[in-house]
Amino acid sequence: MQEKKVALQVIEESLKELESPKGSILSAVQKLQRSASIVGDEEKRLWCSIQLGDSTYVHPLKDLSDFLVEHQDPSTSDYEEGISKRIKILKKLGLNHEIHFTNEEINIKLDASGGGYVNIGFVEERYADLVRLKKGNDGTYYKNHLNNHLNYVKKKAHELASDLYKQLRFSGTVSNCFDLLRDAVDDKLLDLNPVISEQLMLAFKSVSSKKEEEWSQALTTCRRLIEALADQLYPAVNDKSSGRVLGQTQYVNRIWAFMDASIESKSNKELAKAHVDFLGSWLEKINKLSNKGVHAELGQLEATKAVFHIYLMIADILEYMEEKPESEGKPDINLATIDEIEALLGVNRTIAKEIFKYRVKEGGLDCESLSKIGGVGPKTIQKAKQEFIIDE
Structure with a gap:
C-alpha cells in the first residue's frame, strides 16, 4: 500500500x-x-x-x-x-x-x-x-x-x-467490478432511454472531476435522473400504492411502486424497495443541506456515493425489466420483457415501452386495455392473441 x-x-x-x-x-x-x-x-x-x-x-x-x-x-x-x-x-x-x-x-x-x-x-x-x-x-x-x-x-x-x-x-477489485457494472448499466439504459443514460454518464464524469462545483452539479443531476426514470417506469397517477402517494413530485414512491409490481420474489422485492427508500431519503437529506448552503458536507465523496447508489438501483430495475421466466409454449404478455413485446408484436421500440409502462401502471394487460394504448391497433391485438397468453 x-x-x-x-x-x-x-x-x-x-x-x-x-x-x-x-x-x-x-x-x-x-x-x-x-x-x-x-x-x-x-x-x-x-x-x-x-x-x-x-x-x-x-x-x-x-x-x-x-x-x-x-x-x-x-x-x-x-x-x-x-x-x-x-x-x-x-x-x-x-x-x-x-x-x-x-x-x-x-x-x-x-x-x-x-x-x-x-x-x-x-x-x-x-x-x-x-x-x-x-x-x-x-x-x-x-x-x-x-x-x-x-x-x-x-x-x-x-x-x-x-x-x-x-x-x-x-485500482482494486471494487473499482474494477464497478467498471463492469457501470458499462453494463450504461449499455442497457441507453437502449431504454438515451436521455437518462446520458444524464447518468454525465453525473459519473462530474464526480470524477477535481472541481467542487461539478460535485454539486452531479447531485443535482442525480435527482433529475431519478425523476426522469420514475416518469419512464411509472408515470404519475392520482392513486396510492400501499399508502404512498404517486403524484408527479413523488418520484421515489413511483419507482418503489414499479418494483412492487415487477418483482416476483418477496425477498428480492423487499430488498429492492428498501434500496429505493434508502436512496430517496439520503438524496432528500443531501438536497436539504444543499438548499441551506451547507457546502462543507457536500464533498466529492457524497456525490460519488449518490452516483454509485443510482447505478446499483438501476441495475436492479433493468434486471427485473428483462427477467424472462421459464415457460412452455406461448409467453404470458404480463410477464414478457420489452424485447419480447417488441419482437413478437412487431411494433417499434417506443410502442413496446408504452405497452410495458401501461402494464406496470395498471398491474396487468388484457386485450381491452391493450387497445387503449396509443399506436396499438386491431392488427396488433390479433398479433397479441397469436403470440402471447392474454385475456380477452
Missing part, C-alpha cells in the same frame, strides 16, 4: 511537469519511469528507458531504423528476413510494436536533425539553445524538428502517465 502511495505521488508530479508550459519533459519521463518501476509496469518503464537513451534498447532500435532507411522495398526477401530478425531481437528485450516502436515513433526517431534516439534531455537542451540564440538550426539540429520530437514525447508521456495514474488512483 505504501509503494502504491509513493507511485501515485510520483506520477502526479510527472503529470504536473507535462501539463505545465515550463515543465521539463526529461523530469516528467524520469518520474514516469520511476512510478512504473515501483508498480512493475514494464512496458511503460521500457518506453521511458528508450526516451532516456538507454543503449540496451536504443542500439537495436536504431539498427531497425537504419535498416528501414536502407531497404525501402518491402517486397524483397532481404527486407522480410531483415525485419523479422530485428523484431525478434527487440521482442527478446521485452519491446513490442504497439508501444515501443510504433510507426509514429520510428518516423520521429528516424529524423537525426530532430535528435533521433538520443536522451530527451539532450533534445530539450538543443531546442532551448536554438530558441535562445534565435536560430533555426546549428548545422546539425533543426529547431522545428527538435520541437516535433519534444511534442511527440510529451504527448505520448502524458498518455502513458494518465493511464498509470488512473490505474493507481482507481
Whole structure:
C-alpha cells in the first residue's frame, strides 16, 4: 500500500511537469519511469528507458531504423528476413510494436536533425539553445524538428502517465467490478432511454472531476435522473400504492411502486424497495443541506456515493425489466420483457415501452386495455392473441 502511495505521488508530479508550459519533459519521463518501476509496469518503464537513451534498447532500435532507411522495398526477401530478425531481437528485450516502436515513433526517431534516439534531455537542451540564440538550426539540429520530437514525447508521456495514474488512483477489485457494472448499466439504459443514460454518464464524469462545483452539479443531476426514470417506469397517477402517494413530485414512491409490481420474489422485492427508500431519503437529506448552503458536507465523496447508489438501483430495475421466466409454449404478455413485446408484436421500440409502462401502471394487460394504448391497433391485438397468453 505504501509503494502504491509513493507511485501515485510520483506520477502526479510527472503529470504536473507535462501539463505545465515550463515543465521539463526529461523530469516528467524520469518520474514516469520511476512510478512504473515501483508498480512493475514494464512496458511503460521500457518506453521511458528508450526516451532516456538507454543503449540496451536504443542500439537495436536504431539498427531497425537504419535498416528501414536502407531497404525501402518491402517486397524483397532481404527486407522480410531483415525485419523479422530485428523484431525478434527487440521482442527478446521485452519491446513490442504497439508501444515501443510504433510507426509514429520510428518516423520521429528516424529524423537525426530532430535528435533521433538520443536522451530527451539532450533534445530539450538543443531546442532551448536554438530558441535562445534565435536560430533555426546549428548545422546539425533543426529547431522545428527538435520541437516535433519534444511534442511527440510529451504527448505520448502524458498518455502513458494518465493511464498509470488512473490505474493507481482507481485500482482494486471494487473499482474494477464497478467498471463492469457501470458499462453494463450504461449499455442497457441507453437502449431504454438515451436521455437518462446520458444524464447518468454525465453525473459519473462530474464526480470524477477535481472541481467542487461539478460535485454539486452531479447531485443535482442525480435527482433529475431519478425523476426522469420514475416518469419512464411509472408515470404519475392520482392513486396510492400501499399508502404512498404517486403524484408527479413523488418520484421515489413511483419507482418503489414499479418494483412492487415487477418483482416476483418477496425477498428480492423487499430488498429492492428498501434500496429505493434508502436512496430517496439520503438524496432528500443531501438536497436539504444543499438548499441551506451547507457546502462543507457536500464533498466529492457524497456525490460519488449518490452516483454509485443510482447505478446499483438501476441495475436492479433493468434486471427485473428483462427477467424472462421459464415457460412452455406461448409467453404470458404480463410477464414478457420489452424485447419480447417488441419482437413478437412487431411494433417499434417506443410502442413496446408504452405497452410495458401501461402494464406496470395498471398491474396487468388484457386485450381491452391493450387497445387503449396509443399506436396499438386491431392488427396488433390479433398479433397479441397469436403470440402471447392474454385475456380477452
